[in-house]
Amino acid sequence: TKARSADEYREVLASNTEELERLSRMVSDMLFLAQADHAMTIPTREPIDLASETQAVLDFYEALASEKHLALSLAGTGSMSGNRLMLRRALSNLLSNAIRHTPEGGAIKVVLSSAEHAVQISVSNTGAPIPAELHARLFDRFYRVDASRERMGQGAGLGLAITDSIVRAHGGEIKLFSEGDMTKFTLIFPQLDKALAAS
Numbered sequence: 436t437k438a439r440s441a442d443e444y445r446e447v448l449a450s451n452t453e454e455l456e457r458l459s460r461m462v463s464d465m466l467f468l469a470q471a472d473h474a475m476t477i478p479t480r481e482p483i484d485l486a487s488e489t490q491a492v493l494d495f496y497e498a499l500a501s502e503k504h505l506a507l508s509l510a511g512t513g514s515m516s517g518n519r520l521m522l523r524r525a526l527s528n529l530l531s532n533a534i535r536h537t538p539e540g541g542a543i544k545v546v547l548s549s550a551e552h553a554v555q556i557s558v559s560n561t562g563a564p565i566p567a568e569l570h571a572r573l574f575d576r577f578y579r580v581d582a583s584r585e586r587m588g589q590g591a592g593l594g595l596a597i598t599d600s601i602v603r604a605h606g607g608e609i610k611l612f613s614e615g616d617m618t619k620f621t622l623i624f625p626q627l628d629k630a631l632a633a634s
């Protein structure tokens with residue numbers, strides 16, 4: 436109804452684009468979960484070198500992390516059989532959460548370790564812990580702590596539900612430890628080949 440400057444239009448378009456990206460991500464997340472409900476299976480399995488896969492995901496987040504002066508680190512090695520894209524998505528969800536919730540100047544550590552019949556990937560970050568009474572609901576779809584206080588344009592609360600379904604599709608589980616000034620999510624994947632070889 437009123438003529439506006441090119442700059443004003445540019446700003447409105449940019450914010451529309453941002454909102455569209457958020458909505459399209461939410462739709463694709465919801466589709467992913469709907470599919471996971473039907474078939475908790477993995478499209479294709481392949482051998483995965485966890486150190487190089489994790490490093491690739493970390494590289495992607497490096498710029499965001501350095502904006503907040505967060506130290507990202509990776510330790511340990513491990514390998515597993517699984518779906519590479521799903522694993523990346525699971526890690527990526529944990530890292531994006533960690534980056535969002537770690538206070539400026541904090542640290543995010545990814546540690547890989549192999550136990551007898553399982554391989555573990557833990558992602559920990561510094562910062563205030565998540566109250567224990569909320570831990571069980573955190574993995575529910577659309578659940579977000581402090582949703583009312585957070586601004587529009589943030590996540591939909593699907594990331595952990597997706598990570599959980601990816602881990603379960605691999606026969607694994609996810610554990611949460613959050614106390615003191617540290618929050619740690621651990622993905623535990625059974626080593627199918629080793630478990631079979633031993634039986």
Ligand SMILES: Nc1ncnc2c1ncn2[C@@H]1O[C@H](COP(=O)(O)OP(=O)(O)OP(=O)(O)O)[C@@H](O)[C@H]1O
Pocket residue numbers: 528532533536537560564565573578579580581589590591592593594595596618
């Ligand atoms: N590392 C963390 N530290 C503190 N709180 C966390 C951390 N990871 C997750 N949370 C809490 O768990 C809630 C659910 O996380 P989840 O990843 O499922 O959703 P989201 O990040 O809000 O949205 P989305 O992942 O869909 O963008 C978050 O809203 C946040 O309150």
Ligand SMILES: [Mg+2]
Pocket residue numbers: 528531532590593594595
């Ligand atoms: Mg998230």
